[in-house]
Amino acid sequence: MLIQENLTIQEKLKILTDAAKYDVACTSSGVKRRGKAGSIGNTSEAGICHSFAADGRCISLLKILFTNQCIYDCKYCVNRCTNDVVRTAFTPDEVCKLTIEFYRRNYIEGLFLSSGILYNATYTMEQIYETMYKLRNQWNFNGYIHVKAIPGADPELVERVGFLADRMSVNLELPTAEGLKNLAPGKTRDKILSPMRQIQQGISVSSHLLGYDREYKKPYSTKHAGFAGGAALIDPKLAQAPLGVLEERDDSDRSVGRVPDLQPSDPSTGITTGIAAGTIAGTTAGAASWDAHKSHLVLPASRYKKSAFVPAGQSTQMIVGATPENDYQMMSVTQALYRNFGLKRVFYSAYIPVNEDSSLPSLPGGPPLLREHRLYQADWLLRFYGFKAEELLSEDKPNFNVFLDPKCDWALRHLEGFPVEVNRASYDELLRVPGMGVKSAVRIVSARSAGKLGFEDLKKLGVVLKRARYFITCSGRMMEGARLDQDYITNCLIGDERRAAWDIEHKDCFRQLSLFDDMHMEMPVTDEDQYTAVLGNL
Numbered sequence: 001m002l003i004q005e006n007l008t009i010q011e012k013l014k015i016l017t018d019a020a021k022y023d024v025a026c027t028s029s030g031v032k033r034r035g036k037a038g039s040i041g042n043t044s045e046a047g048i049c050h051s052f053a054a055d056g057r058c059i060s061l062l063k064i065l066f067t068n069q070c071i072y073d074c075k076y077c078v079n080r081c082t083n084d085v086v087r088t089a090f091t092p093d094e095v096c097k098l099t100i101e102f103y104r105r106n107y108i109e110g111l112f113l114s115s116g117i118l119y120n121a122t123y124t125m126e127q128i129y130e131t132m133y134k135l136r137n138q139w140n141f142n143g144y145i146h147v148k149a150i151p152g153a154d155p156e157l158v159e160r161v162g163f164l165a166d167r168m169s170v171n172l173e174l175p176t177a178e179g180l181k182n183l184a185p186g187k188t189r190d191k192i193l194s195p196m197r198q199i200q201q202g203i204s205v206s207s208h209l210l211g212y213d214r215e216y217k218k219p220y221s222t223k224h225a226g227f228a229g230g231a232a233l234i235d236p237k238l239a240q241a242p243l244g245v246l247e248e249r250d251d252s253d254r255s256v257g258r259v260p261d262l263q264p265s266d267p268s269t270g271i272t273t274g275i276a277a278g279t280i281a282g283t284t285a286g287a288a289s290w291d292a293h294k295s296h297l298v299l300p301a302s303r304y305k306k307s308a309f310v311p312a313g314q315s316t317q318m319i320v321g322a323t324p325e326n327d328y329q330m331m332s333v334t335q336a337l338y339r340n341f342g343l344k345r346v347f348y349s350a351y352i353p354v355n356e357d358s359s360l361p362s363l364p365g366g367p368p369l370l371r372e373h374r375l376y377q378a379d380w381l382l383r384f385y386g387f388k389a390e391e392l393l394s395e396d397k398p399n400f401n402v403f404l405d406p407k408c409d410w411a412l413r414h415l416e417g418f419p420v421e422v423n424r425a426s427y428d429e430l431l432r433v434p435g436m437g438v439k440s441a442v443r444i445v446s447a448r449s450a451g452k453l454g455f456e457d458l459k460k461l462g463v464v465l466k467r468a469r470y471f472i473t474c475s476g477r478m479m480e481g482a483r484l485d486q487d488y489i490t491n492c493l494i495g496d497e498r499r500a501a502w503d504i505e506h507k508d509c510f511r512q513l514s515l516f517d518d519m520h521m522e523m524p525v526t527d528e529d530q531y532t533a534v535l536g537n538l
Helices: 009-018 092-104 121-138 155-162 177-183 189-210 283-290 327-341 369-384 406-412 427-431 438-450 455-460 486-505 527-535
Strands: 048-052 058-065 110-114 144-148 167-169 314-320 345-350
Touching: 009 058, 009 092, 048 110, 058 092, 058 144, 092 110, 092 121, 110 121, 121 144, 121 155, 155 167, 155 189, 177 189, 189 314, 189 327, 314 327, 314 369, 327 345, 327 369, 345 369, 369 406, 406 486, 427 438, 438 455
Parallel strands: 058 110, 110 144, 144 167, 167 314, 314 345
Antiparallel strands: 048 058
């Protein structure tokens, strides 16, 4: 490990933004298309990422690590302790300065702050808390902040950060405990789930005391919590927060374990001012002496009544393709997380081989971007369309269709429920029609009260008739040229999906534009097209 000292803030920024590019704050990852002379843009450079707010706004975030030093040896991680890479760390003041200066220049609208584990989890979380406190209270920064909760950190610090951040996340890393044990031996499932449960309970308590329900709304209705065997993957009992952590207590009960030899806290802020000279504790030694040192950080007992706790909810991230779990297991874990932990989002990151290790898979075809894309599509169906993981996949069919999106694939396997009459179908039935989304379904239900709807009306309402035409009727009639036949519909849909899949897997490639729909010659040019082209009547 090479620890660089006396680096400028610009040099630190270059190192720690590059080290943070595999942390997902939005639904993009995996493209390696570097900038070229005379060209604009570079997908390999990091630093500013884009996320989407609940109202649809695209938000630019400064995405950085507090430090790329880490005590763990996760085999898939570029920052693992055994990698020979340049190590450095920001100070809380440096992160504040960068954020404010970037915000003033209108480069960013918020901050995404993650970190490796410096010395131990609680010390790292304390540094993050100090950064957050100064941003909010000394620099008066009211922009969006997404911060990572460090598994194993003192619950008091997680709670404090929750009142300063808009969103918090704890990376689940891998879908099963077995995969975590094989590739991240220093991490355990219960340590990861514990802060998730704490954040969930904090959101619930805060919402109740503030007088509104901010708990994540589950758009699907169900009486069951997951698929058969789901409890073996996600067991809420393993992740109960310590008793009383999120309850109002006397100030005398509020004490936090702290790394020894820290300089005294600033009484005006309740945070440390730095590390005393010579304080570098080993992982075991630091943990052993942790409980013997308590800080005097104090929070008022009425904090829940004055400010919201993690108002934008919590999220997590899973790596796709690093372990042999199938899509059914991935989606079942996702479903259990939404139901049992009230998560707002689950992000998927296609595994990118950055280390050489015998336990890691070889990917001759590159990162599994198409699989990541299918998981995001299915995730959307779980959150907004009322689907369940066991409806989309099963143990007999554990992986998504490469050539069809999950909704079309489900519809083709359940043709007994189609065609749907759009003038009589319920909102829930409309949501399950390929080509219809939440907005178009709402518009249909509203518009048909004024009269019968036809196919032209559906097009104006936002329905994608290219897919929906095979599964709907208007006043008892199907669209011209459509018929309810599985092979026929599959052949028609696969042509479009293959082109979309090719675009996803070859984002850094280009092809000559064509007058015809002839990509890879999958859709042969018709006689009518050739005749029209010759006459020039395009």
